[in-house]
Amino acid sequence: MKTQEYTPLFDESEMQTVKMHISKYPKPMAAVMPLLWMIQEKYGWISIDAMRYVGDLLSIPHDHVLGVATFYSMYFKKPVGKFHLQICTNVSCMLCDGYKIFNHISDKLGVKNKGITPDGLFSIEEVECLGSCATAPMLQINNKEFHENLTIEKTDELLAKLRNSN
Amino acid sequence: MEKIILKDIPDLDKIDVYISNGGYSALKKVLTGMKPDEVIAEVKNSGLRGRGGACFSTGMKWSFMPKGNEKPKFLCCNGDESEPGSFKDREIFEKNPHQFIEGSLIAAYAMGIQAVYVYIRGEYWKWINIMEECVADAYKKGLIGKNILGSDFSVEMYVHKGAGAYICGEESSLMNSLEGKRGYPRVKPPFPAAVGVWGNPTTINNIETLANVPEIINKGSEWFSKIGDPKHPGTLLYGVSGHVNKPGVYELPTGTPLMTIINDYCGGIKDGKDFKMIIPGGSSMPPLTKEESLTMKMDAESLKAVGSAIGTAGIMVMDEDTDIVHVLQRITKFYYHESCGQCTPCREGCGWMLKVLDRIMDGTGRHSDLDLLISVAENIEGNTICALGDAAAWPVKWTVRKFRKEFESKIKNENIELPVLNKVHGLRKSDEYVTIDTDENTLVESLIGKVQEITVDENLKRYSS
Ligand SMILES: Cc1cc2nc3c(=O)[nH]c(=O)nc-3n(C[C@H](O)[C@H](O)[C@H](O)COP(=O)(O)O)c2cc1C
Ligand code: SF4
Numbered sequence: 001m002k003t004q005e006y007t008p009l010f011d012e013s014e015m016q017t018v019k020m021h022i023s024k025y026p027k028p029m030a031a032v033m034p035l036l037w038m039i040q041e042k043y044g045w046i047s048i049d050a051m052r053y054v055g056d057l058l059s060i061p062h063d064h065v066l067g068v069a070t071f072y073s074m075y076f077k078k079p080v081g082k083f084h085l086q087i088c089t090n091v092s093c094m095l096c097d098g099y100k101i102f103n104h105i106s107d108k109l110g111v112k113n114k115g116i117t118p119d120g121l122f123s124i125e126e127v128e129c130l131g132s133c134a135t136a137p138m139l140q141i142n143n144k145e146f147h148e149n150l151t152i153e154k155t156d157e158l159l160a161k162l163r164n165s166n
Numbered sequence: 167m168e169k170i171i172l173k174d175i176p177d178l179d180k181i182d183v184y185i186s187n188g189g190y191s192a193l194k195k196v197l198t199g200m201k202p203d204e205v206i207a208e209v210k211n212s213g214l215r216g217r218g219g220a221c222f223s224t225g226m227k228w229s230f231m232p233k234g235n236e237k238p239k240f241l242c243c244n245g246d247e248s249e250p251g252s253f254k255d256r257e258i259f260e261k262n263p264h265q266f267i268e269g270s271l272i273a274a275y276a277m278g279i280q281a282v283y284v285y286i287r288g289e290y291w292k293w294i295n296i297m298e299e300c301v302a303d304a305y306k307k308g309l310i311g312k313n314i315l316g317s318d319f320s321v322e323m324y325v326h327k328g329a330g331a332y333i334c335g336e337e338s339s340l341m342n343s344l345e346g347k348r349g350y351p352r353v354k355p356p357f358p359a360a361v362g363v364w365g366n367p368t369t370i371n372n373i374e375t376l377a378n379v380p381e382i383i384n385k386g387s388e389w390f391s392k393i394g395d396p397k398h399p400g401t402l403l404y405g406v407s408g409h410v411n412k413p414g415v416y417e418l419p420t421g422t423p424l425m426t427i428i429n430d431y432c433g434g435i436k437d438g439k440d441f442k443m444i445i446p447g448g449s450s451m452p453p454l455t456k457e458e459s460l461t462m463k464m465d466a467e468s469l470k471a472v473g474s475a476i477g478t479a480g481i482m483v484m485d486e487d488t489d490i491v492h493v494l495q496r497i498t499k500f501y502y503h504e505s506c507g508q509c510t511p512c513r514e515g516c517g518w519m520l521k522v523l524d525r526i527m528d529g530t531g532r533h534s535d536l537d538l539l540i541s542v543a544e545n546i547e548g549n550t551i552c553a554l555g556d557a558a559a560w561p562v563k564w565t566v567r568k569f570r571k572e573f574e575s576k577i578k579n580e581n582i583e584l585p586v587l588n589k590v591h592g593l594r595k596s597d598e599y600v601t602i603d604t605d606e607n608t609l610v611e612s613l614i615g616k617v618q619e620i621t622v623d624e625n626l627k628r629y630s631s
Contacts, residue, residue, distance in 0.1 A: 074330030133407030
C-alpha cells in the first residue's frame with residue numbers, strides 16, 4: 001500500500017545510497033536496517049512516519065519496519081538529546097566503577113536512565129557491554145565515539161567540553 | 167612466542183603494508199594451486215576450532231556445505247561480539263583487518279561462496295568504518311570482485327551494520343537480521359549449511375576463526391596443529407578485564423595457564439589484592455573459584471573438565487572484595503534484557519531469576535531462593551530454541567552452587583512456612599513454621615528432614631481420621 005501524503009525524507013543523492021544498499025542484498029527487505037540507519041543519521045531518531053517511508057521505499061509492509069525498528073536497541077524511537085550518553089554498566093565496567101560514573105552523570109545532569117535534560121542537550125542511557133572491557137569504565141556518545149578509561153574528572157571535562165561545543 | 171594474528175608490525179592495517187609483509191599470498195596460493203577440497207582438508211587437518219564460542223571444527227563445518235552451484239551460497243562473518251567481557255574481534259578489525267579479509271576469501275573459495283557478509287555490531291562505529299575502507303581497498307586491488315587475481319573465482323563482500331542486539335550474534339538470528347527481519351533465532355534443524363540466509367546454503371564463522379586461515383594455508387596444517395593444546399590448537403586472543411593491573415587482549419597459545427596470563431601478562435591483581443572469582447570465557451560461562459583457577463589451563467578441554475567452557479576467551483577477574491551476588495545480578499539483568507522473547511523458559515525465566523536476585527540484593531531474599539534460582543536455571547537449560555537460554559542459566563546455576571556462602575550471607579534469619587507433600591493435592595501449606603538461622607550450614611538437609619517429618623505426620627492424620 002503506497003502512501004504519498006508525506007514529503008520524501010531522502011534527497012536525490014541519498015536515494016543513490018539507498019539504491020546502493022538495496023543492491024547489496026538478494027532481496028530488498030534486507031536493506032531495511034541500513035535505511036533505518038540513514039534515517040537516524042539524518043534526523044536523529046526514527047518516527048513512525050519515517051518507518052512508513054522506509055517501508056514504501058522497499059515495498060514491504062509498514063508493520064514489518066516497525067517490528068524491525070523496535071527490535072534493535074540502537075534505533076531511537078523517540079528523540080534523544082543532542083548528546084546521547086550511553087554509559088556501560090555491565091560486569092567489566094561495573095568492576096571498574098561504571099556505576100559510579102553513571103550515577104555521577106545522572107546526578108550532575110539531573111536526569112535518570114533514558115531521561116533527557118529540559119534544554120534537550122543531554123540524554124543518558126545505561127547500556128550493555130560495548131566491547132571496551134579493557135578500557136573500562138567507558139561511555140559512547142550518539143552511537144559513535146567511545147570515551148574510555150573514564151574517571152570522575154575526565155567525565156566532568158567531557159561534559160564541559162560537550163556543553164561548550166554547543 | 168610467535169603471533170598468528172596480532173603481529174607486532176606497525177601499520178599492518180594498511181593494505182600495502184599487509185601485502186609487503188606477505189599478505190594475500192595465501193589467497194594467491196589457493197587460487198593458483200589448490201582445489202577447494204584441498205583447502206577444506208588442510209583446514210580440517212590443522213584442528214582449527216571456531217573462536218565464536220562453540221569450538222566446532224572449522225574444516226568440518228565447511229565440509230557440510232553442498233558442492234555444486236545449484237543455489238547461491240553465502241558466508242557470514244560474525245563480528246557481532248556482544249558477549250560481555252569479549253573485545254577481541256575489535257582488535258583484529260583494528261590491527262590486522264586484511265588477514266581476516268584474506269581468510270574469508272579463502273573460505274569463500276573453498277566453499278564456492280558467492281557473497282560474503284561481514285556482520286559487525288552497530289556499536290562498533292569506528293571499526294565498521296575501518297572495515298568498509300579495508301574492503302574497498304581490497305576491491306581496488308582486485309582481491310575481491312570478479313575474477314580475483316586473474317582466476318575464474320569471483321566473490322563479493324559487504325559490511326552489514328547491526329543495531330544493538332546481543333542475540334544477533336547467534337548464527338540463525340544473525341541470518342534473520344541480515345535478511346532485514348527481527349533477530350529471532352531459528353529452530354534447528356535445518357542447519358544453515360542446508361537452509362541458511364535467504365534459504366540458501368550458508369556458513370557462519372567468527373572473525374578470529376577466519377583470521378587464522380591464511381597462516382594455516384601458508385605454513386601448513388601441521389605447523390598450526392603443533393601450537394598450544396593438541397585438541398584445541400592455535401593461539402587465542404585472550405581478552406582480560408576486571409581487577410587486573412594491565413587489562414587488554416593478549417595473543418597466546420591455547421592451554422596457557424590462567425595464572426600465567428594474569429600474573430605474567432596482566433601484571434597481577436589490582437592493588438596487590440587476592441582474587442575470588444574468574445569468569446573464563448565471557449559472561450555466559452560458568453565461573454571458576456580461586457582454587458580451580460590456580461591450576462587451570464585455558465583451552466576447550468581443560469575448562470570442559472571442570473564444567474566450564476572457553477567461550478570467547480574473555481577473562482573477567484574479580485578481586486577478594488567483589489560482591490559476587492551483585493555481579494550475578496548484573497549478568498542476569500543483561501540476559502533478561504537481551505532475551506528475544508520467543509521461548510517461554512528463557513523470556514520468563516530470566517525475569518524470574520532477576521527478580522529473585524534483586525530481592526536477595528536488597529535484603530529481602532529468602533533461604534529457599536537459592537534453590538529456586540537453581541531450579542529456574544535448570545528449567546531454562548536445554549529447553550529453548552537457541553543457546554541464549556543456556557547462557558543465562560549457566561552463570562546463575564554455577565555461581566549459586568560455587569559461591570553459596572556469599573548468597574547466604576545476604577539473607578536474614580526468617581520464619582518460613584514449610585510446604586507439605588500431600589498425595590492428593592501435591593504441595594500445600596502446613597501450619598508449621600520453622601526459623602532458619604543464617605549461621606547454620608546444614609540448611610537444606612534439616613529442611614528436607616523437617617518437611618518429611620511433617621509430611622508423615624500429615625499423612626498419618628489423614629489416613630487415621
Ligand atoms: C546468544 C549467542 C550469542 C552469540 N554471539 C556471538 C558473537 O557475538 N560472535 C560470534 O562469533 N559468535 C557468537 N555466537 C556463536 C555463533 O552462534 C556461532 O556459533 C559462531 O559464530 C560460529 O563461528 P565459529 O564456528 O567460527 O566459532 C553466539 C551464540 C549465542 C547462542
Ligand atoms: S532462548 Fe531466549 S534468546 Fe534464544 S530464541 Fe529462545 S527466547 Fe530467544
